[in-house]
Amino acid sequence: MNNKKQNILIIGAGLCGSLLALRLGQRGYNVNVYEMRPDLRKTDISAGRSINLALSDRGFKAMKLTNIEDKVKELCIPMNGRMLHDKEGNTFLSNYSGRDHEYINSVSRGELNGLLLTEAEKHENVTIHFNKECKSVDFENTTALFRDFNTKDEFVEDADCIIATDGAGSALRNSYYLGKKFLFSFSQDYLNHGYKELSFLPTEDGGYKTYKNALHIWPRRSFMLIALPNLDGSFTVTLFLSYDEGEYNFNNLTTPEIVTEFFEKEFPDALALMPNLVDDFFTNPTSSLGTVKCSPWHYKGNTLLMGDSAHAIVPFYGQGMNAAFEDVVEFDNILDQNLESWEATFKAYEKGRKKDTDAIADLAIDNFHEMKDHVANPIFQEKRKIEMALEKEFPNDYSSKYSLVTFNETISYREAMLRGRAQDKAILNMLADGIISVDDDLNTILEKVKNETEAILEDD
Numbered sequence: 001m002n003n004k005k006q007n008i009l010i011i012g013a014g015l016c017g018s019l020l021a022l023r024l025g026q027r028g029y030n031v032n033v034y035e036m037r038p039d040l041r042k043t044d045i046s047a048g049r050s051i052n053l054a055l056s057d058r059g060f061k062a063m064k065l066t067n068i069e070d071k072v073k074e075l076c077i078p079m080n081g082r083m084l085h086d087k088e089g090n091t092f093l094s095n096y097s098g099r100d101h102e103y104i105n106s107v108s109r110g111e112l113n114g115l116l117l118t119e120a121e122k123h124e125n126v127t128i129h130f131n132k133e134c135k136s137v138d139f140e141n142t143t144a145l146f147r148d149f150n151t152k153d154e155f156v157e158d159a160d161c162i163i164a165t166d167g168a169g170s171a172l173r174n175s176y177y178l179g180k181k182f183l184f185s186f187s188q189d190y191l192n193h194g195y196k197e198l199s200f201l202p203t204e205d206g207g208y209k210t211y212k213n214a215l216h217i218w219p220r221r222s223f224m225l226i227a228l229p230n231l232d233g234s235f236t237v238t239l240f241l242s243y244d245e246g247e248y249n250f251n252n253l254t255t256p257e258i259v260t261e262f263f264e265k266e267f268p269d270a271l272a273l274m275p276n277l278v279d280d281f282f283t284n285p286t287s288s289l290g291t292v293k294c295s296p297w298h299y300k301g302n303t304l305l306m307g308d309s310a311h312a313i314v315p316f317y318g319q320g321m322n323a324a325f326e327d328v329v330e331f332d333n334i335l336d337q338n339l340e341s342w343e344a345t346f347k348a349y350e351k352g353r354k355k356d357t358d359a360i361a362d363l364a365i366d367n368f369h370e371m372k373d374h375v376a377n378p379i380f381q382e383k384r385k386i387e388m389a390l391e392k393e394f395p396n397d398y399s400s401k402y403s404l405v406t407f408n409e410t411i412s413y414r415e416a417m418l419r420g421r422a423q424d425k426a427i428l429n430m431l432a433d434g435i436i437s438v439d440d441d442l443n444t445i446l447e448k449v450k451n452e453t454e455a456i457l458e459d460d
């Protein structure tokens with residue numbers, strides 16, 4: 001299978017598929033990618049969701065692997081922390097890390113995807129076919145059925161193996177599920193919250209209407225608004241709100257008056273920057289948020305799911321794309337092992353990777369509650385203060401859960417989850433019991449946190 005004449009068919013040229021094509025192209029395989037949408041570098045199509053995303057260290061690990069880190073950095077706006085906005089318009093900047101070189105980056109989905117496509121296409125052994133929708137996959141015969149959007153013709157392609165990176169609604173995953181040819185577990189859990197994208201437009205001279213280098217959050221316990229900067233001076237603003245619970249929800253925000261009243265009451269400082277609110281609100285769709293878990297990801301050595309098609313998660317840790325990029329790095333590591341067949345390769349990849357993508361799925365749900373609610377809670381803010389001070393004072397000895405997940409690409413998501421949760425529990429319990437306080441000596445706090453964390457990890 002390490003014969004480089006192997007033909008690999010990739011379904012979906014989104015973030016994961018285009019990166020995978022680039023990497024497999026670099027490794028010398030013959031790669032054909034089929035994407036249902038037109039080429040986003042030539043057509044003005046919205047990606048359908050999240051215009052910009054937070055890119056962090058796990059994603060950058062993949063950019064380094066494919067030697068495009070410098071090009072990607074040009075597309076990025078550093079966000080050093082969360083800028084919290086209360087109802088009175090007061091703001092509070094909470095850094096993501098006590099180490100200055102650790103921050104997340106706002107990047108345009110379209111620009112990043114376009115760069116990955118261009119880099120992949122530089123390899124003559126990679127071909128990307130646009131406007132070709134996969135309808136189903138015959139995983140026993142390693143063939144896929146496509147429909148051409150322009151001609152409406154249907155055609156079948158075969159390959160030595162097929163890798164689906166076609167996102168949360170994957171055609172390959174549906175074929176596994178509907179085929180009923182083997183035991184396939186699948187769950188899709190929706191939140192009762194949906195999201196809608198809005199915007200702060202740039203100032204007249206192309207500047208930013210609010211502080212540029214932060215991820216802005218308006219946490220309101222059962223709902224929240226966030227904003228990430230774009231290179232053109234605008235911000236993409238996202239409202240996360242229940243469909244049907246609470247005084248205001250997506251089902252009852254039906255008129256310009258109610259929408260404006262809701263923003264006046266809950267987000268007055270944001271509203272002041274949004275003369276375009278009503279237009280955006282009634283033009284842009286409301287979309288759902290869910291977690292997909294499934295197994296197995298592969299069928300023998302014929303087919304494999306990767307990225308969101310295998311493990312879609314809610315966006316609250318800013319890790320879905322980063323996890324999809326890390327998939328490619330992990331897959332590349334397995335390829336380095338030169339196993340005897342695609343089946344052995346896919347099996348080893350899934351065995352190593354699934355526990356980590358399950359972990360980030362659970363962490364993303366935890367962060368949903370943290371962002372909309374806990375960040376505004378005084379004891380949580382004391383914990384953050386302590387963690388920031390520990391990271392600053394002992395950069396090599398302490399990392400918060402957020403840092404372990406976001407900035408430490410050398411440990412797995414699962415390890416980050418176990419250690420991070422134990423640390424959170426240790427600090428919150430000791431703060432509540434008065435065993436530590438923000439004014440204590442940092443050496444003493446570090447020792448107590450370390451001891452208590454180890455005790456919790458041993459108990460678990």
Ligand code: FAD
Nearest residue numbers: 012014015016036054134167307308315318319320321322
């Ligand atoms: P996708 O990006 O969904 O790409 C799938 C591709 O396959 C698309 O190009 C699609 O057109 C194509 N396709 C689909 N079906 C077919 C078919 N049948 N035939 C052919 N082609 C097909 N992640 C982060 O890391 N940071 C963030 O800040 C972040 N914010 C987010 C905010 C929101 C609101 C949402 C919804 C997600 C966010 N994510 C974030 C998650 C991130 O968007 C996904 O994890 C990432 O896009 C997964 O990449 P993918 O390539 O696996 O899937």
